[in-house]
Amino acid sequence: MDEKGRERLIQKYGDLGEREKRKEQETALPPLEKAEKGKVVMRFAPNPNGPPTLGSARGIIVNGEYARMYDGKFIVRFDDTDPRTKRPMLEAYDWYLEDIEWLGYKPDEVIYASKRIPLYYDYARKLIEMDKAYTCFCSQKEFKEYRDKGVECPHRNIEPEESLEVWEGMLDGEYEEGEVVLRIKTDMKHKDPAIRDWVAFRIIKESHPLTGDSFVVYPTLDFESAIEDHLCGITHIIRGKDLIDSERRQRYIYQYFGWEYPVTKHWGRVKIFEFGKLSTSSLRRDIDSGKYEGWDDPRLPTIRAFRRRGFESEAIKRFFISLGVGENDISISLKNLYAENRKIVDPKANRYFFVWDPVRVEIDGLPEEIDVELPLNPTKGTKRRLKGEKVVYVTKDDFERLRGQVVRLKDFCNVLLDSKAEFRGFELGDVKKGRNIIHWLPESEVMPCVVIGEKRWEGLVERNVAQDEGRVVQFERFAFCRIERVGDEVLSIYAHP
RNA sequence: GCUCCGGUGGUGUAGCCCGGCCAAUCAUACGGGACUCUCGAUCCCGUGACCCGGGUUCAAAUCCCGGCCGGAGCACCA
Incomplete structure (x- = not known):
């Protein structure tokens, strides 16, 4: 019997009884072959030679989610058995554990392959004795x-x-x-x-x-992983299809020892439009050279970067679940992730005005200073206040685009826009028709602010934002951002539109 | 080259194993409209796909054959 025939049989056999359960395609993973409640053991097995990335998140989420779905176990195993070519990074072990937890999964067990090498030696010896190695x-x-x-x-x-x-x-x-x-x-x-x-x-x-120097003989991934999967009682392996030959090699060992090989599933390569092909080594180079601030630079595809930008783990989870576990390669845009995150963040993010490239505008003929009340969170109906005063800032983009026209300073008043603007009344009237509603800031209530993302924006933000340090807010007519630090100036990280 | 896998709207995805209920699901994107005060949010409406060619069948996105295209592996890497 050849491999193919065997695989067929397994597939056929495992497929019985897995019908029904359609719908819910987007919120749940498809049922797993041969999976019994309470008996499923899944694993996520990274080599910590760099920080976890969006790609790692897929492995964590899909495996972790299946384990949860079937009340099974979820094991994290570090496949760190090459100290040279794919040399592990000491800090990365903890980064993985942190990010896994952040994504909402608790490993039932954490295994470090490099610490269990003598175990693999035992099996090697047995195979030699059996004349299989x-x-x-x-x-x-x-x-x-x-x-x-x-x-x-x-x-x-x-x-x-x-x-x-x-x-x-x-x-x-x-x-x-x-x-x-x-x-x-x-x-x-x-x-x-x-x-x-x-x-x-x-x-x-x-x-x-x-x-350290405890060992000079190291197992290859194929061997280490074959032994470990058996020892851990892994029932289902889901991983990238680059490892598909690995299974064919490992099956020999399972056959020699009379073990049963786990059910496997392989997914194709995911390419994200916004990130070219970034290898761990090229990233490391760019970080060392100062092109990026560090492994959590908001331009990077690491999980740490997405956390820093204020993404919700739930959004990342939905994003990957919606990709399914198909074997074809896909090329997808981060816009899909943004859309998921927006759904979660939009109802809870407070709104503030951030004026980038500020232009100073003096309003002539303003009859009085007023207290302006603006929505803080439209969903909750909460409000915030700004002083409607004579000197305000508007962003250069708006200034140049609308100079000489009547615009509405949102919730405040209408002016004929120029550096010396002309007051035109408090009532909304019909300015709205032209979509000429812009955001603004009173001179007396601003703080300097920078936003870091694909590029760096500098400008002013209202002081109210201080109450949201550490949280994601929406800078109106700009984007969702996470307020990282409020000091003499406000540092915020760009999340997405 | 060899081995294996895959091709459903712009992008992903469901359906394919067990052919008909599929003039094909959902999401995102895009277009239009609404919204007395942001928006890329929200609410309506709309555009848009079964790689090609044969075959089997009353009936094919689904089965078979061939082609084309794409991908992975062929390491003392993971």
Whole structure:
């Protein structure tokens, strides 16, 4: 029986009884194959070689959500077994844990693969004894030739005893990097060369951020993950389709040990319009060079950045759930995320005036100063106050666009706009027809304010905003922003329109 | 090249396994209207898609074959 036939069977079998339950397509994930309430164990297994990003959020949300849906367990496992090429970042371990919690999921267990390496050695030894793994001295290049030709390499058929001896030598540090590896026996004639006798352990003489110099022999992801998934009792794996061959390789180990492979599902690549292709390494470079402030720079696709911008975790969750778990690659705009977040934030965000690029305007003929009452939160019906006084600021955009026309200073009065503006009455009248209602600020009640986002806006904001430090507000006719700090000036982070 | 996977409106998504109730769902985007006071919010209304070609069938987005297009993997990375 070939792989394909086996997969078919599994699929067919698991699919029984999973009908009904349509509708609710957007609020819930589709039912999971072969999932029983109370028995599902899901996992999220990142390598913490950088901070969690929007992409990580998908893994966290989909797996975490399924675990919750079936009253199952959710395990977080750090697949950090390469201290060199994909070197883990010490701070990132905690960042993952923090962000997972922020997204609303509590891991039932947290596992650090790098701390459990001796465990993997035990299974390696067993496989060698079973003659299902062997130590191989071929160079990468040599082995590639054998693999491409579908021919067994000279080391494949040595006695298990001999392999075992070499293996112990590896662990004792008797060999150099690149000299010898441990391979899993699969099938050198497998129609997919990627599956043929893959590497399970290699020697890396480099200190690990978490375990230091405790080990020189490290498992590859395929091996570590195969063993861990079994040990943790993982029932369902959902991950990116780049790992699809991984499953084919790992199945050999499961077969040798007589274990049952979890149900798997793979999703395609998600490309977000607004963020080009940003690799962790290129981001790190740009941060070091000062192009970005740090890992939470609002221009970055990290979860920390979205938190800083004041996104609600619920919005991110809905966004990813709406993407489903299809295997095709998608290219989507952040506007969809913005729309989700807006739905949540709009009813609760307080409104304020932020005047960017302020232009000073003196109102001639204002009969009296008045107290202007404006909506603070239209949904709740709360109000805020501003002084309607002689000198106000309006934004340069409006000033230039409407100069010489009669405009309405929202909730205050009408003026013929210019640096010396002419008072034209308090009543709303029919100015509204032309959509000439603009926001403004009284000179006596402003504070300097900067907004940081794709670019940096500088201007003035009303003092009332101080009461919302730390929260998301709407700067009218501008955008939703999070007030990060109120000091001599107000620092706010741009969220979205 | 080899192995595997996928192609539904501008963008995502449901439906496909078990053909008819699909002149195709939902969201977002876009267009128009409403709103005596922001808006990209809200409320109405509207535009808009089954990759192509054959086949099977009374009937195909759904099944089969071929083509085209896209993607992933082919590491001592995860």
